Amino acid sequence: MLKMNNIKKVFRTEVVETHALRDFSLNVDEGEFVAVTGPSGSGKTTFLNIAGLLETFTGGEYFLDGVDVKGLNDNQRSKLRNEKIGFIFQSFNLIPDLNLFDNVDVPLRYRAMNAKERKERIENALETVGLANRMKHIPSQLSGGQQQRVAIARALAGSPRFLLADEPTGNLDSEMAESVMSLLEDINQKGTTIIMVTHDPKLALRTPRSIAVKDGLVSEVVRKEAVSEANENVAAFA
Ligand code: ADP
Numbered sequence: 001m002l003k004m005n006n007i008k009k010v011f012r013t014e015v016v017e018t019h020a021l022r023d024f025s026l027n028v029d030e031g032e033f034v035a036v037t038g039p040s041g042s043g044k045t046t047f048l049n050i051a052g053l054l055e056t057f058t059g060g061e062y063f064l065d066g067v068d069v070k071g072l073n074d075n076q077r078s079k080l081r082n083e084k085i086g087f088i089f090q091s092f093n094l095i096p097d098l099n100l101f102d103n104v105d106v107p108l109r110y111r112a113m114n115a116k117e118r119k120e121r122i123e124n125a126l127e128t129v130g131l132a133n134r135m136k137h138i139p140s141q142l143s144g145g146q147q148q149r150v151a152i153a154r155a156l157a158g159s160p161r162f163l164l165a166d167e168p169t170g171n172l173d174s175e176m177a178e179s180v181m182s183l184l185e186d187i188n189q190k191g192t193t194i195i196m197v198t199h200d201p202k203l204a205l206r207t208p209r210s211i212a213v214k215d216g217l218v219s220e221v222v223r224k225e226a227v228s229e230a231n232e233n234v235a236a237f238a
Contacts, residue, residue: 002062004062006025006060007023008060033196036210043216045197054087086164087164087165088163088165089151092144095139099135100153103139108157121158162192162194170199181206208224
């Protein structure tokens with residue numbers, strides 16, 4: 001579904017050239033939940049922004065659902081992004097003076113959809129995250145965990161195939177982080193593919209696969225099923 005081969009990204013200013021990604025390769029299948037870890041500055045956000053078509057790349061190949069991203073112009077890229085991708089950010093990025101209903105509506109305004117369908121989608125998305133009874137509240141009336149739930153509802157309202165999350169629990173205490181992670185796991189179980197950048201090793205341990213990024217490359221891939229099978233084999237021979 002998501003296929004990156006040798007992606008390169010260079011940021012250039014007049015004085016400095018930063019190779020944020022060098023030969024970054026990754027395949028993510030439909031329905032996967034992949035955690036992305038790695039030190040600050042290793043290229044995780046750059047990868048996520050390229051995956052989410054927010055950022056272009058300097059070299060390599062990227063296919064999203066079979067579409068060769070390199071060949072797209074800006075309009076085609078935005079269209080593909082609106083159709084396929086939902087984003088969640090560490091800082092929630094809600095609009096402070098809009099109520100929850102209107103916040104979730106924001107990305108739907110760019111979709112060809114009548115008012116009735118929009119309303120249904122917004123209500124369903126807020127229901128999914130357990131906030132259907134707060135539609136008229138504004139973000140500041142909610143806890144951090146609830147605000148992140150609204151951001152997740154906003155991402156889900158467009159029925160994305162991919163949910164890309166950049167440190168979604170980074171601003172939350174451990175209890176709220178736990179509830180947001182459980183919600184993401186439920187959403188993944190229902191079929192949405194999720195890629196989540198996280199600094200939290202406990203969360204990275206919970207996903208079936210995690211990758212570690214270092215110096216703009218995937219430096220390690222851990223498939224936990226394989227790890228537990230290997231451990232069982234070792235135990236069987238012991
Ligand atoms: P991470 O998310 O792992 O902390 P980033 O992807 O944000 O890493 O950054 C990777 C590298 O690219 C860093 O050296 C960072 O300073 C650089 N970088 C990221 N975005 C830009 C930008 N817009 N302009 C210049 N350099 C950038």
